[in-house]
Amino acid sequence: MAPAVDALLLLSFGGPERPEDVMPFLENVTRGRGVPRERLEEVARHYLHFGGVSPINALNRDIIAAVERESAAAGLELPVYFGNRNWHPLVEDTVARMAADGVRTALVFPTSAWGGYSGCLQYHEDIARARTAFGDGAPELVKLRQYFDHPLLIEAFADAIRAAVAELPAERRDDVRLVFTAHSIPVSADATAGPPADGGGLYSRQVAEAARLCAAATGFDDYDVVWQSRSGPPQMPWLEPDVVDHLDVLSGKGVRAVVICPVGFVSDHLEVIWDLDNEAKDKAAELGMAFARAATPGTDPRFARLVIELVGERIGGVEPRRLGAVPGYGCTRDGEPCAVGCCAPARGGRPGRG
Numbered sequence: 001m002a003p004a005v006d007a008l009l010l011l012s013f014g015g016p017e018r019p020e021d022v023m024p025f026l027e028n029v030t031r032g033r034g035v036p037r038e039r040l041e042e043v044a045r046h047y048l049h050f051g052g053v054s055p056i057n058a059l060n061r062d063i064i065a066a067v068e069r070e071s072a073a074a075g076l077e078l079p080v081y082f083g084n085r086n087w088h089p090l091v092e093d094t095v096a097r098m099a100a101d102g103v104r105t106a107l108v109f110p111t112s113a114w115g116g117y118s119g120c121l122q123y124h125e126d127i128a129r130a131r132t133a134f135g136d137g138a139p140e141l142v143k144l145r146q147y148f149d150h151p152l153l154i155e156a157f158a159d160a161i162r163a164a165v166a167e168l169p170a171e172r173r174d175d176v177r178l179v180f181t182a183h184s185i186p187v188s189a190d191a192t193a194g195p196p197a198d199g200g201g202l203y204s205r206q207v208a209e210a211a212r213l214c215a216a217a218t219g220f221d222d223y224d225v226v227w228q229s230r231s232g233p234p235q236m237p238w239l240e241p242d243v244v245d246h247l248d249v250l251s252g253k254g255v256r257a258v259v260i261c262p263v264g265f266v267s268d269h270l271e272v273i274w275d276l277d278n279e280a281k282d283k284a285a286e287l288g289m290a291f292a293r294a295a296t297p298g299t300d301p302r303f304a305r306l307v308i309e310l311v312g313e314r315i316g317g318v319e320p321r322r323l324g325a326v327p328g329y330g331c332t333r334d335g336e337p338c339a340v341g342c343c344a345p346a347r348g349g350r351p352g353r354g
Helices: 019-030 037-049 056-073 091-100 117-134 151-167 170-175 187-191 202-218 243-252 270-286 301-315
Strands: 007-012 080-084 105-110 140-143 177-183 224-228 257-261 290-293
Touching: 007 056, 007 091, 007 117, 019 037, 037 270, 056 080, 056 301, 080 091, 091 117, 105 117, 105 301, 117 140, 151 202, 151 257, 151 290, 151 301, 170 257, 177 202, 177 243, 177 270, 187 202, 202 224, 224 243, 224 270, 243 257, 243 270, 257 270, 270 290
Parallel strands: 007 080, 007 105, 105 140, 177 224, 177 257, 257 290
Antiparallel strands: none
């Protein structure tokens, strides 16, 4: 018999929605990580460039509205709650509201498709912290699985890649280079991502697999996987190459057109807009390279259907759909980690941008 579920919680990173929220938000993100004040001020300028407002909360509310429509169409009628790790609505407050509303068991959909500490285990920690903050009687919270290779995600990215190619000048479309990006993390964090039996590197392997699937779906035999949004100290190795540096390399090889696909991101939040639509786009223009950026899947109707499929796996006996061969984990109860020793916390930290 399928377990009784009262609600769905969309759990995300959070972002400021007013200029005066920017520094308190960044201090929340980096608390205890020793990130220098000057680095916070540098990132704050990126937010203030856009009026001090991150698009992430509005994008998540749009996803919630689409999921509610899909839920109703599927006959589930699950109320959808919204909670964040770093800014309002904070997940602790949301879990308290869920309890007050009589929710006893809820599924949790994270806005990260990935394994690793930042992509998965930190969401488990959010769940455990929110339940502890409420105390006895907190709702049971079951996190949904990692979905980096779900067919609906790959289809949405593939169509976005095709649309981006169509934006390029016609005379350069036949010689375009496809470049996938995801958020860089410390090399040491990637090495400990996943259960020890898997040999580490779960996050980078999942990113590479998603890129492979998207490239195959769009007919690209050759492509690149690079990284973005690094913010750690120079002496700490992070996953490389950086997307902007890679454009220099491509230009040196005579590449005249590039499509960037942010395969590591669900929505067009600040890291996508700043790092790709500003820094990478400006670098491409400087190099005389035609540039187009594929859309993220959060606004695609298939994304809401993906969420409902994951819900159906837990309560409706829906068979999980996966295209890739790289392991995926993530589905546990009340903040338990995926496996013993899975995904040690990252050191060095980053002031992530929602």
